[in-house]
Amino acid sequence: MRALVYHGPKNVSVDEVPDARIESPTDALVRITTANICGSDLHMYEGRTDVETGKVLGHENMGEVVAVGDAVVKVRVGDMVVLPFNIGCGFCKNCESGKTGFCLTANPGSAGAAYGYADMGPYSGGQAELLRVPWADWNALVLPDDAREKQRDYTMLSDILPTGYHGTELAKVGTGDSVVVYGAGPVGLMAAISAKVRGAAEVYVIDHQPDRLKLAETVGATPIDDSAGDAVQQVLDLTRGEGVDAGVEAVGYQAHDHDGAEKPGITINSLIQVVRPTGRIGVIGVFVPEDPNAEDDLAKKGRFAFDFGTFFFKGQSMATGQANVKQYNRGLRNLIHRDAIHPGVIVSQELNLDEAVEGYKNFDARLDGWTKVLLHP
Amino acid sequence: MRALVYHGPKNVSVDEVPDARIESPTDALVRITTANICGSDLHMYEGRTDVETGKVLGHENMGEVVAVGDAVVKVRVGDMVVLPFNIGCGFCKNCESGKTGFCLTANPGSAGAAYGYADMGPYSGGQAELLRVPWADWNALVLPDDAREKQRDYTMLSDILPTGYHGTELAKVGTGDSVVVYGAGPVGLMAAISAKVRGAAEVYVIDHQPDRLKLAETVGATPIDDSAGDAVQQVLDLTRGEGVDAGVEAVGYQAHDHDGAEKPGITINSLIQVVRPTGRIGVIGVFVPEDPNAEDDLAKKGRFAFDFGTFFFKGQSMATGQANVKQYNRGLRNLIHRDAIHPGVIVSQELNLDEAVEGYKNFDARLDGWTKVLLHP
Amino acid sequence: MRALVYHGPKNVSVDEVPDARIESPTDALVRITTANICGSDLHMYEGRTDVETGKVLGHENMGEVVAVGDAVVKVRVGDMVVLPFNIGCGFCKNCESGKTGFCLTANPGSAGAAYGYADMGPYSGGQAELLRVPWADWNALVLPDDAREKQRDYTMLSDILPTGYHGTELAKVGTGDSVVVYGAGPVGLMAAISAKVRGAAEVYVIDHQPDRLKLAETVGATPIDDSAGDAVQQVLDLTRGEGVDAGVEAVGYQAHDHDGAEKPGITINSLIQVVRPTGRIGVIGVFVPEDPNAEDDLAKKGRFAFDFGTFFFKGQSMATGQANVKQYNRGLRNLIHRDAIHPGVIVSQELNLDEAVEGYKNFDARLDGWTKVLLHP
C-alpha cells in the first residue's frame, strides 16, 4: 500500500510499504478515506521529536472497515468509522475510568498510545491506504448513514474536536460562563465551538493571525487580536475588570512572544492573569517533558517560570493532558449528525495522498490560508 | 478587652484595646473561648507580610455568642459557635457557589477576607476576649451540646481541619485511593485524617521531623521520612512504581531543601513526580504572589521553575487556594460530634491569653513538641 | 397600592391594599415592572389549594429597587432586579448547599418559601405595584443595562426559565444527548431551550395543543403530537428503538389522558418507558402530597401506581422538586444579555394590572393563543 513515511527532519515521502493487516483477533482493518494533517505532525516533521525514521505518520483517521478479527463483535465490515488518535485497550485502570488517552496497556512503560506518533507506541499511522486498528470494538466509533457526505465534519472527531472539547471539560465550562481560548489554530477553534456547545455566554479567542481570528468570529467567538495590544488587558476591559470564568490553552510549548521568540510559559501565565479568582484553566496545547533544542535552560527540561503565587492566591485550578477522545466522541458525533455543529468549516485544503508531501511543506510554512489539511488516500 | 497585638516583626504583646462590638444589624459578638495560633500567623510574626502594626491577630476562633444584631435570626445569644477563618458575605457570586474563601464583598478589590490577617480586610482577630463576627448567620457554625467538652476538636473546624479536607477535595480523593501528603504539620495531618474520612486506602505523609511523623502514624497514615532518602522514590517503591492517585501540598512557599535553603517549588515538582498519570494534586500550603525578601529572583515575584512538560505529559490536574471552610465544616462537625474523628489529638499546648507572647515565640522557634497551640482568653 | 387579590375559587380582583414596605434591615422594596401569571397561579385560582383569601398573588416578579434596609449592601436603589419565586435566607443548610428552593428559615416548619403562594409562607405576591423582598442581597438578581428593553426575556428568570433548566439539570442533560420533554407549556418550552443550551442533540417535546407544538418547533425542538398516536412509540421509532438519554416531566399531577380524565402518573410512567436503561428523569411539573378533590383514592393521597419494577430494572434515576432558581439565574441571565437565548418568544399577552382579572380568566380557560401572560403594574 502507499503511505506517507517520515525519513528525517522536513523529509517525508509517499512510499510503497507492506499492507497493514489483522494481527490480533481484536483488530480491525480500515481503508482510510480521510486522514488529516495535525499541527502536532509538524512537531515531528520539523525534527522536534525523536520519532523513528520509517514511521508512517497520521493519527487523525477515518475510513471504512474492510476486515475484522475473530473476537470483534461490534464493528462490522462495511462500517464507516472514525478512530480516536489515542489507542486504548479498554480494560486498564485508566481506560476503565474514562482516561482513555492514558492507556497503560497499549504502550507499556508509558501512559498513552497513538497511531503514527513519536513515543506513543509501535503503531503505524493512517496517512496511508490501510490502517490496523487494535482493540477495534473499543477504539472505533461507528458513524451513521451520512458519514460520507459529512466527512469534513466527522473527521474532526479523530482528534481536534474532542481535543478542543477536552479543554472546555478540563476548564469546566458551563452555562453562562465567560471563556478565553488562547490560540485560534484548529484546536483553539474547536475549543471555541465546544464552549458554545456547553452553554458559554462569552468566548474570547486570542491570536494574531487575521485569517484565524476571522474563523474565530465565524464559529461565534469574539476575536482578540493580541498584536493590537495586551490581550489580557483587552479581555479584562471587556469583562468589567473581572476576568473570565474559564480559560483554555490551545497553543503549547511553542508559544511565541511578539518578537518571535519561543516562550513556553507565556500563555499559561497570561491565563492566570485573565481568569478570575476561583476560575479554571484547561491545557490542551502540547507541552513536552524535554526539549533539548530549546532556547533557554528551563525550557530544555520542560520547565518554565510559573506564576504560582498568583495562581494560588486566586484559588485557580488547572487540568491538562491529551484528550480522552472516547469520552466525548459519541456526543459530538450526535451533534454533527443533527447539524448542530459544523467543525469542518475550518478545512482549508483537501488533497489526495500523492499531494501529501506538498501539503506538509505548505502547512509547515504556515502559508496564509492553510488552516486544516485533509488527505484522501 | 485584652488582645494579642502585632507591633512589628517578632514583636507582639497582649494589650488592652477597645471592646469589639456590634457594628451592623447582621453582626454577632462572640466571647472567645479558644483561639489557635496558626502556622500562617508566623508568616506575619516573622515580618514576611505587610500586616499593619496594631492589628489584633487570630483567625482560628470559637466561643460563645454574647450579642447579635437586629437582622440576625439563626445564631442566638448563648450559642457556642466556631468561626471559619475566612469571612464571607454569603451572597456574592463566589459565596453563592460555595467558594466561600473568595468572597467579593468582605474585602473589596480582592477575593477573600479573614480575621486578623494581612491583606484580608479590616477585620480584627480573635486572639482576644471578644470578636465581632460580620454576617453572623452566614459565618457562624453553631455547635451541639458537647461543644465545651470537645473544644480541642471543634476548634480545628475554624481552619486547619477544613483546610486539610480542602486539600483532599481539590485532589478528589476517593474510595480506595492512594494519597501522598507533603508536610506533617497541623494542616498536613488534617489532610491525612481527611483522606481517611474519604475512604483512601493508603496515605503517605512526608516530613523529616520525628515528632510530626509520629503524629502522622497516630492518625493512621504511613510516615515517610525524607531525611532518610528521596521521598519520591520511597513512595514509588511502596506503590509498585506506579505512584499515587492523588497528592496534597501542605507546606507552602517556605519549603526547604535538605540544606535548609528555601525552595518554593520543591514540593510541587516532587508531587508531579510521585503522582501517577491522570492523578490530581491539591495545594493548600500557602504561596504568595510577591515575596520581596526571597532568596532568588523568581521567588521574589512569586514564581518558580515548574515542571510543566511532565505535568502535561502525565495529564495531571492541580487545584489550589485557601479553603472554602463553609463547604466542609458542617459535615466535619458531625463527625466530631459522633466521635468518628479526633483532630484535637495534635494539640500540644493550651495557654491562656497572657501566655500568648511566649506561645508565639516558642511556636515560631519550632521547639520540639510545639505542634499546635491553643489560647483560651 | 393596587394589587391582585385572591378572594376564593375563580374570584380575584385588583384592590387597593396597604403599601409593601421595608420590615427588616435586610429587606429591599421593589416597584414591580413585570409580574407574570404562572400556570401554578391557576392551581390557586381554581381552588385546588388552601391558599388564604386576601392573599396578593404573584411569584414571577421583576422591577426597580426603590428602597433598601440598613443591612443591604449589594443591591442598590435604582437597580433593576429579577426575583426568584422562591424566597431563601441564604444561610440555612439547604440555601448554603445550593438547594435554594428549600430554605429552612423563610417558612418555618416547611422547606421552601415563595411570594404570594399557598403554603409557602406569609409573603405577599408581586402582582402589585410594590413588593417587599426579604434578604434582598441574597434574593435579588441585579440585571445589566439592557434590563428594560429585554424585559420579556429577563422576566422569565423569576421562575419558568430556571425551572425548565432545573429539569435538565435534574435529568443531567449533556453534550449530544437525546431528551424528551413531556408538556409544551411555558415550563416545558423553557426545558427545551435549556436542553439545547446544555448541548443536547435531539429534543422531543410531547403535547397535543397545536399552538404549543408550534412553539416547541420555534425553540428548536422536535414536536411530538400525542393526539396523533402513542407518544412513547413515536419517540422510540425516532431513536432506533433505543429510547432517549434523559426525560423531563413538565406537566404535573393534572396530567390528562386522551379522554380528559386526570391521571397523575401517566407522564411519569411514560417517561420510564421512553427513557433508555441507565437514563435520567427530571420532574419539574408540580405534584402535591394531598389532593382531596381528586378523582381516585390514590390521587387524593398524592399517590399513583408507579412502574417501579421497570424503573429499577432499567436502572433509571429520577430527581424532583421546585427549582433552585439561584443556582441557575446568573448563568441564564448572561445568555439573555448576550442574545444567546430568547425565552420571551413565548409571551402571548402583556396586560396592565387592571386587566389582570380578565387575564386570569382567559388564561385559565386555556384560550387559544394564551401561552404566557405578563402584567405590567
Added chain:
Amino acid sequence: MRALVYHGPKNVSVDEVPDARIESPTDALVRITTANICGSDLHMYEGRTDVETGKVLGHENMGEVVAVGDAVVKVRVGDMVVLPFNIGCGFCKNCESGKTGFCLTANPGSAGAAYGYADMGPYSGGQAELLRVPWADWNALVLPDDAREKQRDYTMLSDILPTGYHGTELAKVGTGDSVVVYGAGPVGLMAAISAKVRGAAEVYVIDHQPDRLKLAETVGATPIDDSAGDAVQQVLDLTRGEGVDAGVEAVGYQAHDHDGAEKPGITINSLIQVVRPTGRIGVIGVFVPEDPNAEDDLAKKGRFAFDFGTFFFKGQSMATGQANVKQYNRGLRNLIHRDAIHPGVIVSQELNLDEAVEGYKNFDARLDGWTKVLLHP
C-alpha cells in the same frame, strides 16, 4: 465437572456437567475457589423467576485463572481473580460510561448480563468447579498476594459489597452525612460498611431480625428494630425530627409488613418519609417488572402506590438499579488489601460444593444464623 444445577422450584442438585471451556479468544477459564449463595439466588430457587431448568447457578464467584484465550493480555494463568456478577463487553455505550451493569452486548435485546441468572443471558454460573469468563480482561479483577488468605473478604467483591456501595453512591452519601439503610441482610450490611467508608457520621440500619441487627452494630451502624415500633419515627426522633440526608433500600419487592404480607412499596414510601427534603435515595434491593404470582394486582405488574406528591414536595431524588460492580471493585479491593474494611465478617457458613443443596435449603428457610453462605468447590 461438578456443578449446582436448577431443576425447578426448590429443586437443585449437584450434577456432573460438561466442563466449562474457552469459547472465544477473549475468554478466560477460572477454577472456582469460592462461590457465594446470594439472596437473589433464592428468588430463582423459590420459583419466583422464569429461569430455565438445567441452568448452573452462581453469580458471586472468585478463583484461579487456569486458561486464557489468544486475545487476553492482562489476565494471566495463575492469577487469583474475582468476577463481577454482571458480565460486560467493555465497549458498548453503557460499559464505556461506567454503567457496567447494563451492558448492551452481552445479553442482546436487554441491558445487563450475569452468570447463572434468570433473564440475564446464556451464561453458566460459578457454583461449579470451572467457570467461563467472557471478555476476561474487562471482567476479571486481579487480586493481590493475600487473595487466598482473605478469601472471605475478597469474595464479597463479586456482588454484595459493590452492590452495597452502589446504594451509597446512588444516594450520594458524603462526609458527615446521616444515612438510613432499609434491611440488615448481607447487602444492607455492605451498604452500612460503605456509608462509613464514604465518611457518613450516622448510619441507621432498619430490620427486625435480632442476629442481623447485631451484625449492623458490629459494622459500626446504629440498629433500628422496626418490630419495636415505627422505624420512621424512631429515626426521626434520633435526628431531631429532621430526618436523614440519604437513604438506601436494600430489601426489594419482597418487603413484608409486620403481619408477613408482601408489600413491595413499603420500604420506598418509608424512605420518602424518613429522608429529609432535598435528600437522596438509592435503591439496590431488587424490584421486578412483572411478578405474576404476587398477591395484589399492582404488584403483578411490578407497580405499587408511590407517594409521589411527598417525594416531589420534598425535592428528593431516587436512583436505582443493579450495581455497576466494576465502578467500585478496584477501590474496595484496595481497602480490603489494606485491612481498612472486613466485609467477610458477615460470613456464617462455608460449605463444600456437595453441601450446596443443604445450603440452599437452610438459607432459604432463613434459619437463624444463616446470614451468608460460601461454597468452596
